Amino acid sequence: MLSVRRPGHLMQGKVAFLAAFLVSVSLANAGETEKTMKPYTEKIANTDVTFDMVPIPGGEFVLGSPAGEKKREDDEGPQIKVKIEPFWMGKHEVTWNEYDVWSFNLDIQRRKLTRVKADAKEKAADAVTRPTKPYTDMTFDMGHDGYPAICMTQLAAKTYCKWLSEKTGHYYRLPTEAEWEYACRAGTTTAYSFGDDPSKLDDYAWHYANCNDTYQKVGKKKPNPWGLYDMHGNVSEWVLDQYIPDAYKKWSGKGTLKFPVNVPTKLYPRIVRGGSWDDEPEELRSANRIYSSSDWKIQDPQLPQSIWYHTDAIMVGFRVVRPLKVPTAEERKKYNLDPIIPADEGR
Amino acid sequence: MTQSNDQSTSRRDFLKVSTATAVGTGVLSSLGSTAHIYAGGDDKVKVGLVGCGGRGTGAASQALSTDGNVKLEAMADAFDDRLDRSLKNLQKQFSGRPERIDVAEEKKFVGFDAYQKVLDSGVDVVILATPPGFRPIHFEAAVNKGVHVFMEKPVATDVTGVKKVLAAAKKAKDKKLAVGVGLQRHHQAPYIETINRLKDGAIGDITSMRCYWNGGGVWEPRLDRKDAKSEMEYQMRNWYYYNWLCGDHINEQHIHNIDVCNWLKEDFPVKAYGMGGRQVRTDKKYGEIYDHFAVEFEYADGTRMYSQCRHIRNCWNSVTEHAQGSKGSCDISGAKYQTNAGYKWKYRGKKPNPYQVEHDDLFAAIRKGTPYNEAEYGAKSTMTAILGRLATYSGKPVTWDQAMASNVDLMPKDFSWEATPITVPDDNGFYPIPTPGVTKVL
Numbered sequence: 001m002l003s004v005r006r007p008g009h010l011m012q013g014k015v016a017f018l019a020a021f022l023v024s025v026s027l028a029n030a031g032e033t034e035k036t037m038k039p040y041t042e043k044i045a046n047t048d049v050t051f052d053m054v055p056i057p058g059g060e061f062v063l064g065s066p067a068g069e070k071k072r073e074d075d076e077g078p079q080i081k082v083k084i085e086p087f088w089m090g091k092h093e094v095t096w097n098e099y100d101v102w103s104f105n106l107d108i109q110r111r112k113l114t115r116v117k118a119d120a121k122e123k124a125a126d127a128v129t130r131p132t133k134p135y136t137d138m139t140f141d142m143g144h145d146g147y148p149a150i151c152m153t154q155l156a157a158k159t160y161c162k163w164l165s166e167k168t169g170h171y172y173r174l175p176t177e178a179e180w181e182y183a184c185r186a187g188t189t190t191a192y193s194f195g196d197d198p199s200k201l202d203d204y205a206w207h208y209a210n211c212n213d214t215y216q217k218v219g220k221k222k223p224n225p226w227g228l229y230d231m232h233g234n235v236s237e238w239v240l241d242q243y244i245p246d247a248y249k250k251w252s253g254k255g256t257l258k259f260p261v262n263v264p265t266k267l268y269p270r271i272v273r274g275g276s277w278d279d280e281p282e283e284l285r286s287a288n289r290i291y292s293s294s295d296w297k298i299q300d301p302q303l304p305q306s307i308w309y310h311t312d313a314i315m316v317g318f319r320v321v322r323p324l325k326v327p328t329a330e331e332r333k334k335y336n337l338d339p340i341i342p343a344d345e346g347r
Numbered sequence: 348m349t350q351s352n353d354q355s356t357s358r359r360d361f362l363k364v365s366t367a368t369a370v371g372t373g374v375l376s377s378l379g380s381t382a383h384i385y386a387g388g389d390d391k392v393k394v395g396l397v398g399c400g401g402r403g404t405g406a407a408s409q410a411l412s413t414d415g416n417v418k419l420e421a422m423a424d425a426f427d428d429r430l431d432r433s434l435k436n437l438q439k440q441f442s443g444r445p446e447r448i449d450v451a452e453e454k455k456f457v458g459f460d461a462y463q464k465v466l467d468s469g470v471d472v473v474i475l476a477t478p479p480g481f482r483p484i485h486f487e488a489a490v491n492k493g494v495h496v497f498m499e500k501p502v503a504t505d506v507t508g509v510k511k512v513l514a515a516a517k518k519a520k521d522k523k524l525a526v527g528v529g530l531q532r533h534h535q536a537p538y539i540e541t542i543n544r545l546k547d548g549a550i551g552d553i554t555s556m557r558c559y560w561n562g563g564g565v566w567e568p569r570l571d572r573k574d575a576k577s578e579m580e581y582q583m584r585n586w587y588y589y590n591w592l593c594g595d596h597i598n599e600q601h602i603h604n605i606d607v608c609n610w611l612k613e614d615f616p617v618k619a620y621g622m623g624g625r626q627v628r629t630d631k632k633y634g635e636i637y638d639h640f641a642v643e644f645e646y647a648d649g650t651r652m653y654s655q656c657r658h659i660r661n662c663w664n665s666v667t668e669h670a671q672g673s674k675g676s677c678d679i680s681g682a683k684y685q686t687n688a689g690y691k692w693k694y695r696g697k698k699p700n701p702y703q704v705e706h707d708d709l710f711a712a713i714r715k716g717t718p719y720n721e722a723e724y725g726a727k728s729t730m731t732a733i734l735g736r737l738a739t740y741s742g743k744p745v746t747w748d749q750a751m752a753s754n755v756d757l758m759p760k761d762f763s764w765e766a767t768p769i770t771v772p773d774d775n776g777f778y779p780i781p782t783p784g785v786t787k788v789l
Contacts, residue, residue: 104563104660132566133565135600136562137561141681213693301531302405303404
């Protein structure tokens with residue numbers, strides 16, 4: 001995970017600004033309304049890879065867990081009312097098949113081999129930064145095809161979303177913590193989206209007791225009521241927020257919140273949700289909050305450590321969302337939705 | 348709230364691991380100092396760093412995170428930008444303990460002879476982390492100077508280099524110098540426990556071994572031809588892709604897995620049969636190295652070790668070692684085995700960061716004055732990887748003794764930015780690529 005200096009990276013800011021300007025025009029979901037939103041399959045151009053998206057209706061819900069919930073933690077309260085705008089969400093966690101197209105330039109390689117000319121979308125996608133190659137095999141021998149991508153930093157996940165947006169012409173990003181919990185609950189108020197009984201967990205989730213010490217292929221368990229798979233377990237999933245233990249306390253008493261998000265100002269701790277194959281049942285609860293630490297890079301032997309990889313976060317992945325209303329350039333800046341790649345720092 | 352666990356800490360074991368990061372930023376308020384009387388009544392250990400890339404800088408950070416009074420006092424690199432960036436990153440890392448980074452302006456040395464200046468500056472320990480081709484020269488000089496050593500793997504890129512390291516290793520023993528080699532699996536708890544169990548007969552006699560470093564390749568060349576001031580600078584900046592500097596990826600990466608098999612076998616192969624080539628990574632900017640090797644190593648008792656390494660994207664990846672025994676089989680890297688009788692074992696203990704432990708162990712030995720020398724197996728595992736490369740490039744079996752009897756020397760005759768490396772490109776910028784069946788390697 002050594003640094004690569006490529007000319008043009010220092011131009012990143014400029015490119016990003018121009019791209020943002022173009023994107024806000026080209027990514028608008030013309031004519032789509034909440035009523036017309038349907039599940040769809042997105043194809044990644046110049047590859048054989050596709051992924052499925054599921055519509056998540058807008059609505060209001062209660063973020064956090066009630067005081068009586070078993071194994072509840074203090075940071076899950078007080079409960080807050082939140083209004084959520086509609087979006088599509090990945091039916092599954094992002095798999096290695098999808099992720100590697102970006103991280104190993106497989107689309108560019110394929111275009112070269114098949115002598116396909118890059119169109120405007122491809123050119124814009126090519127201009128998005130790709131990560132340095134990992135020094136070792138980041139699947140850690142747990143499986144590749146159909147398995148969730150792991151060990152990426154939040155920055156890497158965000159950069160993937162930016163690339164995917166340019167590549168597909170649809171605006172993709174990470175969910176906020178509130179959006180993630182709303183989608184996970186899928187209208188439920190229980191500890192899990194299937195009720196309060198952790199003994200039913202095996203039907204819906206991969207966790208420490210049933211996973212055989214490894215992540216599993218996505219989509220092998222039952223989905224939640226909105227058709228999302230592996231929201232509980234398999235891998236924890238990146239969201240946009242900084243972890244602030246008393247975030248809900250700070251938000252309480254302000255009525256129903258719209259698009260609450262704690263924009264990160266520090267590298268650690270940031271939030272992943274849903275728990276993983278390496279976690280106990282209580283950590284897979286809809287309201288449970290898990291956060292990153294520098295320990296997630298403990299076995300990266302380089303200094304500076306990589307901005308792309310968490311060598312030790314073998315239980316962390318992500319899934320993408322596509323909001324119905326594409327954010328403006330100002331909103332993207334305000335909520336820090338775009339990846340900001342430090343100039344030649346720790347690559 | 349959940350503090351998620353990871354490979355190095357497991358909630359289920361209720362064990363706490365301290366991190367180098369935490370030490371550097373002063374999160375841990377104090378470390379238990381062993382405060383051994385060292386170097387004539389002063390317990391300070393003075394460290395020098397030779398090779399200020401990402402890994403060298405990381406190794407320095409780990410050395411400076413060991414117990415007791417330790418300071419970085421001198422640095423060397425061929426390139427001043429590398430040195431400056433490294434120092435800046437270390438200062439940032441140790442902002443909570445700034446006294447640990449004590450590099451005076453006159454102890455920052457740049458150029459091909461900078462390593463000697465670090466050794467002459469009065470350091471007690473030197474970290475050797477330049478590209479591997481230089482390691483034999485630097486190690487020999489460190490031993491001659493009477494300085495303790497931590498050196499990254501591999502420790503050479505050719506037979507001549509291996510011989511130089513073996514000779515210096517013997518001298519280091521006589522001088523009671525401590526030498527650590529960056530084959531960190533030897534300091535990784537799951538590996539230690541697994542290997543010990545196998546040696547105690549957990550799966551019976553070892554009948555064969557397999558190991559892999561199949562991945563998507565490493566960093567892209569950093570310097571464009573048009574920006575290079577000389578061939579020497581071009582190859583140095585893009586060192587991974589040139590054999591005198593790197594030894595090809597079988598040597599630079601796959602040595603880790605090959606070395607684990609040697610460790611288990613308590614021996615080194617007598618012969619290698621290999622095939623490989625350069626199938627996908629063919630652009631001229633990728634110098635002269637192969638993108639895949641498959642090598643069969645034979646030990647004196649006839650046991651085989653099957654090895655693969657690959658640098659090709661989007662293929663089957665695996666970085667693992669496995670052993671087959673008369674009574675069962677073991678995934679060594681996974682720290683688990685099962686017997687034919689149906690018994691299953693998996694390591695469930697603590698997993699401290701091996702990159703830190705290898706320095707903790709070395710520095711403890713230095714402070715206590717206990718014998719510590721990893722140079723010999725480091726050199727012989729390097730030689731094993733080189734043997735695999737020779738067999739693959741030539742397409743013919745090569746024995747250990749044949750190879751060791753040769754004087755193959757890939758190093759340039761002199762070291763300066765104007766000097767000519769052993770391989771140079773043709774008019775179109777392409778380097779000669781070894782051809783099995785044609786290339787002579789001995």
